Amino acid sequence: MSASFFSRRGRRVMICVRGQCAESNKGKRLEQQLLRLIEQHGLDDPDHPQHTTCRVTNCLAVCSDGPIMIVHPEGIKYQRVDEPALNLIFQQHLLNNQPVEALRVKVSPPRRIS
Numbered sequence: 829m830s831a832s833f834f835s836r837r838g839r840r841v842m843i844c845v846r847g848q849c850a851e852s853n854k855g856k857r858l859e860q861q862l863l864r865l866i867e868q869h870g871l872d873d874p875d876h877p878q879h880t881t882c883r884v885t886n887c888l889a890v891c892s893d894g895p896i897m898i899v900h901p902e903g904i905k906y907q908r909v910d911e912p913a914l915n916l917i918f919q920q921h922l923l924n925n926q927p928v929e930a931l932r933v934k935v936s937p938p939r940r941i942s
Contacts, residue, residue, distance in 0.1 A: 838871075838879030839922060840900040843909070847887035849894030858895060858914050859884050865918050880922055890933055905933040 841862060845855035862882045866872050871880040888896045893907040897917070904927050906917060913931055920926045 838874075838876075838881070839902075841880060841882040841922075842885045842888065842898045842900070843882065844886070844888045844890075844894055844896040845884040847891060847894055847896065849890065849892050849896065854910075855884055855895045858897070858909060858911070861911060861914055862918065865915075869923065871922070878922065893933075896933070899927075902927070906931045907933045 843855045843859050843862070844850070845852040845859075859882055866880050866882060870876055871878050873879065888898055888905065890896045890905060890907060895909045897906045897909045897914075898904065899906070899917075899921060904921070906913070906928065908931065909917070913928075917928050917931065920928050
């Protein structure tokens with residue numbers, strides 16, 4: 829990935845296409861759909877306050893319930909992302925700054941050893 833992908837202000841979205849949890853073509857279709865939404869809403873303009881970029885990536889180490897998508901800089905991981913879920917994430921999180929709790933990867937707190 830280019831250095832500008834990580835150094836730009838705004839949000840960076842990564843979609844897994846090389847994991848075991850989903851077929852890679854699903855992630856590639858999601859990327860194309862998200863890129864269309866980004867362009868339609870003008871978020872591809874680097875001067876837009878909600879500027880957003882999107883890239884596909886290798887496994888994102890969740891390894892279940894894919895496709896997996898991460899939104900940075902928040903580091904929020906979404907699971908089971910399909911086209912309706914992507915539209916919801918776009919509208920609620922990327923446009924309105926409200927993560928979609930129902931789709932977030934649930935992380936169990938570390939167990940205490942006594």
